[in-house]
Amino acid sequence: MTRVAVVQFPGSNSDVDAVRAAESVGADAYLVWHREEDLQGADVVILPGGFSYGDYLRSGAIARFSPIMEAVQRHAAEGGPVLGICNGFQILCEAQMLPGALMRNAGLTFVSKPVDVIVERTDTAFTYDYEPDSRLRLPVAHGEGRFVAEPDTLRMLEAEGRVVLRYVAATERSPFQPNPNGSTNHIAGICNAEGNVVGIMPHPERAADRLLGLTGGSGFFTSMVTSDHESST
Amino acid sequence: MTFRVHVRVMPREGLLDPQGQAVEHALSALGFEEAGGVRIGRAIELDVSAQSRDEAETRARLMCDKLLANPVTEDYLLEVEED
Numbered sequence: 001m002t003r004v005a006v007v008q009f010p011g012s013n014s015d016v017d018a019v020r021a022a023e024s025v026g027a028d029a030y031l032v033w034h035r036e037e038d039l040q041g042a043d044v045v046i047l048p049g050g051f052s053y054g055d056y057l058r059s060g061a062i063a064r065f066s067p068i069m070e071a072v073q074r075h076a077a078e079g080g081p082v083l084g085i086c087n088g089f090q091i092l093c094e095a096q097m098l099p100g101a102l103m104r105n106a107g108l109t110f111v112s113k114p115v116d117v118i119v120e121r122t123d124t125a126f127t128y129d130y131e132p133d134s135r136l137r138l139p140v141a142h143g144e145g146r147f148v149a150e151p152d153t154l155r156m157l158e159a160e161g162r163v164v165l166r167y168v169a170a171t172e173r174s175p176f177q178p179n180p181n182g183s184t185n186h187i188a189g190i191c192n193a194e195g196n197v198v199g200i201m202p203h204p205e206r207a208a209d210r211l212l213g214l215t216g217g218s219g220f221f222t223s224m225v226t227s228d229h230e231s232s233t
Numbered sequence: 234m235t236f237r238v239h240v241r242v243m244p245r246e247g248l249l250d251p252q253g254q255a256v257e258h259a260l261s262a263l264g265f266e267e268a269g270g271v272r273i274g275r276a277i278e279l280d281v282s283a284q285s286r287d288e289a290e291t292r293a294r295l296m297c298d299k300l301l302a303n304p305v306t307e308d309y310l311l312e313v314e315e316d
Contacts, residue, residue, distance in 0.1 A: 058303055065300070094303070101305040103244075108251050148248060148306060182249065 047088030060090035089199030100149030106182025165189035
């Protein structure tokens with residue numbers, strides 16, 4: 001059974017949602033307090049959404065130095081899958097496990113609404129179960145989600161196909177505005193060079209249950225389980 | 234010796250600063266049409282114990298590179314004064 005560790009920082013608020021979404025697809029999911037130093041045999045690590053350390057200084061800037069982050073970095077260096085969702089994405093950028101940074105939204109507002117994204121990369125441990133170029137509707141909820149990076153870094157991300165999720169323009173089927181935050185190249189999520197560390201601004205854990213109205217995010221969680229089976233056989 | 238270190242962290246030139254823009258619009262709405270180029274950063278002050286001013290500055294620079302400023306999006310200026 002795939003063991004999924006969800007790190008709980010002071011100020012995390014999507015931690016239990018992530019545990020539930022992982023449990024709903026049969027994973028053995030559990031919370032790990034950020035002061036811990038051991039991931040307890042995790043196959044997959046999730047850094048959840050929220051406002052770790054109150055977003056003081058910069059989003060994710062203080063959380064990246066939490067004791068558990070050394071274990072998360074070791075896990076990633078050994079090829080273990082790590083998913084950062086929203087604040088988790090910000091933490092991965094601050095920890096330089098992903099390039100670039102997430103800055104204050106261009107539109108001056110905290111954005112909390114469903115958005116449409118395209119899955120551009122389907123060979124990661126979190127997107128394995130999606131068809132290439134699937135269109136998903138997922139909620140975003142952030143004040144600092146505008147992805148920026150040096151021009152060279154952006155070119156590299158595009159050339160190496162490291163954009164995992166991209167906001168897409170509205171169609172007649174989608175009343176939502178594309179790019180809710182002014183993100184460069186409409187980037188909603190990226191991965192590292194090896195593809196095992198993924199950071200995304202949308203919240204798949206809030207779109208993985210029929211009761212919540214959206215189910216497009218469940219593929220992130222079924223992928224974790226599927227890709228683990230693939231690697232262990 | 235103790236030194237008082239003043240750090241000024243600013244968003245890097247050329248990066249969109251929505252806070253600065255909003256404040257510029259507000260100034261303009263208040264009739265301050267002469268104001269422009271508003272940018273908003275943060276000021277951090279701290280005491281640093283060190284043997285010399287140079288040591289205090291070197292340590293403060295490390296603190297900025299590691300935590301106080303984001304190397305991708307921000308630049309910082311340091312001032313060190315003897316307490």
